[in-house]
Amino acid sequence: MSGLSDKVKGAVNKAKGETKDQIGNATGDTKLEAKGKFDKLKGEAQEKIGEAKEHFHNDHKD
Template sequence: MGSTSDKIKGTANEAIGKAKQGIGEAVGNDRLQGEGALQEAKGHGQKALGDAKEAVKDAADKGADFVNKKL
């Protein structure tokens, strides 16, 4: 999975998690609130993974550009 798809899925999971938490709070359902918190945390992780993949790719591209200029 690419960095962009990780970020998109992460954003979606964050939004769904926040919605579940809000609904759970509104109806007094602790289980739904907990599921929402976990899903939101999963989304944060997915976005962080996407950011890390992007950083690695950028660094590799810069390294390749540097090597190509020296050759």
């Protein structure tokens, strides 16, 4: 998987997580809120992995 792909998937997970978090918060559904927070963290991690892959790839192009 490329760095860009990881970054895109990370952004999607963060957006999905934010939606779940907000809906859970609005409805009092603590489980949904927790799942949203988990998805946001997962997304942040995926974005960092993507950035690291791109950095590594750019450093080793030659």
